[in-house]
Amino acid sequence: MMRKIIFIILFVILGVYQFYAQNSYVKVSIDTNKALIGDQVNLNIEVNSKKKIQIVNPIITDSIGKLIVVSKSKIDTTIKENDIVYKQKIILTAFDSGYYQIPSMQFLAIDKLDTSFLNSNPLGISFSTLAIDTTKPIKDIKPPLEIPFNIMDYIWYIIGGIFLIIAIFFAIRYFKNRKPTEKVIPRFDPKIPAHIQALNDLKQLESEKLWQNDYFKEYHSRLTDILRLYLERRFNFLAMESTTTEILDEFAKVISSRDLHSNLNIILNIADMVKFAKQIPTPEDNIKAMEWARQIVESTIPIETEDKDISQTNPNSKND
Template sequence: MKQRIFSILLILILKTSLVQGQGARVEASLDTSMMLIGDHVEFALSANVPNDARVSFPPLMDTLVDKIEIIRDLPFDTILEEGRKTVRKPYIITSFDSGSYEIKPYRIAVSYGNNHMDTLRTNPVYLGVTTFNIDSAANAIADIKKPIETPLTFKEFLNEYAIYAGLIIFILALIFTLWWYFKKQQKQKAAIPKKTKPSEPPHVIALRELEELQGKKLWQKDKIKSHYSMLSDIVRKYLEHRFDVPAMENTTGYIELYLKNYNILDTENYKKVSDILEMADLAKFAKFSPLPDDNSRTMDYAYQLVISTKEQIVEPEQENEKESQ
């Protein structure tokens, strides 16, 4: 009876040894046997089995043994070679306590195609965890050393005086900008020609130019653009000399807005000015051909505008008569 029990135990021991039936081999390994506290080490379980065998590794949780922690579960790695395969299951482990640790064997199950299964045990592995060596003599408390005096580098100079340098540059730039602006203003003022008042009243000049334009009969000769260009200039010059409206260098829209904002003309004359200038713009820039009635009407409007808004000149004798009355 004792001999039978001994035979059974011997069979079980042989079945769970490192090298088992049908050529399966299992192993536990570390990529290093010594580590510093907090370092990372790879621990792996592996099995070398026939290609048709299936391997079941034990589930490992967050610790291998006390004070050895699993911090990362890595994917399986399989290598095939000549009818066999090596299945490897790696983990990343660490420890925060110094000492020597034994990682005991793990059981790995191997199943074969003939429904036969072996349970194999890995070898134990050992890991030493060490701390940093502190040299007490080298780290003894000593007097504070005086600062080493070194030449001031350009970078240190910038760090030290950047604010002051920036402030000086800003003030100089501001002074230069103001100087440049005033010089530019002076040049612009010098470049602008002073307007000289004509020797004749504005309405006299305007009526004479209108007579000359009418005598040329430009629109009757199909010179529409030239006709309206001259008509527009006559009206603009009259507005500028008579009412000080900046009409020669501005657009029709600007002139209309200026006349309306400053209430320079009554409603009827305002409409006449708008009609003349807008018709001139269409003829000059939009290739519009006004009808003969349009040409006659705008000429009449120009005459009416000048006559109705001309400056009333009071003779000295009339002034004396008014004062005596």
Template structure:
């Protein structure tokens, strides 16, 4: 009887948290106990007033420790001034143990412009290992079968190897002779430091004039992608696959100054709202985006003699 009640509870397990301005996040799974590799249907619902701008997070390959097998498009409905966004995922886990589906983080702005986060509760999921039938005896591994090779096959393989070696040597000889005639000197370009590369990419983005052409979402997406990729190269964590909150948590480990962390959080959060909601920034806000990105990079770049030398070399290569 207890196992039946537990099964019914887990099948109907739904977690929900409500936040200011009636932004509600609901997450559920169809089963909290599955075998390794079994598909889990994970559903998310976000309800909020139509006047509240929100940022609906996106995922590429994983949701926390779970791999995404499939994800549907967002289904949007609106009734009596309230909007509901629904999205379904199929996720799986290939390790046995007890895990949690991480909270679904939805960011939104209140009437004063302050950023808040609405989170669903983490959902516990048990991943069962494959049971082994211990009643069966262990069988020895069968020996490999030996297949005799004929003289014709040996001659064919040898001819192929000799021909391949001859072609390779011919190509090598041709390239060397061409280098001698042209006096070619191969110059190894220095690796461009992450902050220099990011600044170059921001200049290229500015030259595209995306937001001036009406492509505002694409402009904000590229700007934040450049900054997130810079964080990956600079600090060594997968910023492109993390939510804004997860990025800030990682950056805190590197003991950045609080004002820098605050600037980064505000920059990424504002961009999320533009990319995933109906929030339309004004022209003056668009003009400040690249300046904010450059300031973030300048404030977090490494400061030492070797980095300065690399920066000079990289700028020379780029020019």
């Protein structure tokens, strides 16, 4: 009797468990069982169980068997009264042709009373390559596609080009209109002999009557400039860039006449006093300065020989 009771109790317990277990199931399906390599296939997993049962999913990494897992959706949970349904979609692919098996997946069902496994059915899928028609000739690689012309694609290049043309135009205009670098104005015309130039300039200065109109500084400045330019051209030293003492020293080297030297000394010193010391010269000083300046020029005119090949200087000169 006792044995019967124990048997009945065990039967009830196991029966209840069986009842629960029978109410939990796993359903695994794929969209197709034939695909081209690289195609993506959906693997749908659905686990149905009672609320009380806790389902532990198998860990799916980056592949299932030899199939590559492209992506996994989140587990979608739906509750229906006492039941609960878990759904997940896994996208699979393969890059080699052949038959692939999706092995049985094992889910753990944990109940208060016991723990059991729920196994899915294994599935199969074949991946095949494209059928190549070997009767047709091999075609060349397709050329790049022609993009239809659109002006907006080139707008910045066009604007840049316009700016560049404008910049070049203004640069050319700037350089064309720029003031030419100042040319050095020659102090004298080399075709005109030094003494003729000097005598002409002295004559011109005299005719302007500068000192008679109280322009003493200008008169003596110009007179000494004419004389210095003459000495520079005639005796080939930098008279325009020399001071009075330097000019007298150079003059003494080439002219032996004491009178001429003395006269030049007086002319230059009077001019220095007028130019730099605000001295007002006497009329005699002004007249004498002009006379002596002429005398210096006339006394140092080079004497030309008959064949005009060799030019000699005046007897007053040392350098003949």
